[in-house]
Amino acid sequence: MLNVIFISWEEIRLDVRRKIEAAFQDMVQPAKEALWNALQSLPFTITEIAPYVTEPETLPYGRNTVFRNEHVEVVVIHLPPFTQSPIHDHGGSAACERVVEGKLTHATYTLSSGSRPVLKKIELVHPGQHCSVDPQELHSIANHTDKRVVTINVYAPPLSLSNVCQTDGEAEDPAARSRTREHSNR
Numbered sequence: 622m623l624n625v626i627f628i629s630w631e632e633i634r635l636d637v638r639r640k641i642e643a644a645f646q647d648m649v650q651p652a653k654e655a656l657w658n659a660l661q662s663l664p665f666t667i668t669e670i671a672p673y674v675t676e677p678e679t680l681p682y683g684r685n686t687v688f689r690n691e692h693v694e695v696v697v698i699h700l701p702p703f704t705q706s707p708i709h710d711h712g713g714s715a716a717c718e719r720v721v722e723g724k725l726t727h728a729t730y731t732l733s734s735g736s737r738p739v740l741k742k743i744e745l746v747h748p749g750q751h752c753s754v755d756p757q758e759l760h761s762i763a764n765h766t767d768k769r770v771v772t773i774n775v776y777a778p779p780l781s782l783s784n785v786c787q788t789d790g791e792a793e794d795p796a797a798r799s800r801t802r803e804h805s806n807r
């Protein structure tokens with residue numbers, strides 16, 4: 622005889638929270654590799670993460686903090702179709718970002734001698750893959766598809782400052798220039 626067990630959305634949500642807390646709560650000043658190893662140990666499906674997906678409010682993307690202590694912050698990001706972030710850094714925080722659903726376009730930049738962003742690397746990140754960002758490194762995230770993108774991001778230490786690149790259309794890379802103009806009101 623088949624036993625059928627019903628699990629509520631709230632139980633799924635709490636179970637995800639417990640697993641994230643267990644993986645990150647004892648970390649002290651973790652390196653990026655430790656963040657990635659912890660994320661790899663939590664291969665959540667979109668069904669498990671869905672209760673934490675939020676719609677954009679003041680930013681171009683939904684941002685929901687799932688866990689935070691003095692050393693680590695874990696956030697679920699939702700990029701709707703055809704949206705992108707401005708070029709920004711994370712201040713002194715390192716970040717590791719794992720794609721749960723969709724195809725994320727991730728770009729990193731350097732600054733020219735005139736303090737203009739210059740595209741350094743662009744990559745397409747698929748579900749189960751990750752990208753990372755160093756402290757003070759400029760980057761942008763984008764969803765160039767008609768399906769949503771959902772990621773789990775980990776910041777160490779927790780994000781306290783994000784410098785947005787204000788180029789006034791002076792970016793050396795045309796793609797960067799259009800992104801900056803589009804989000805100049807952030």
Ligand SMILES: [Fe+2]
Nearest residue numbers: 709710711760
């Ligand atoms: Fe970022």
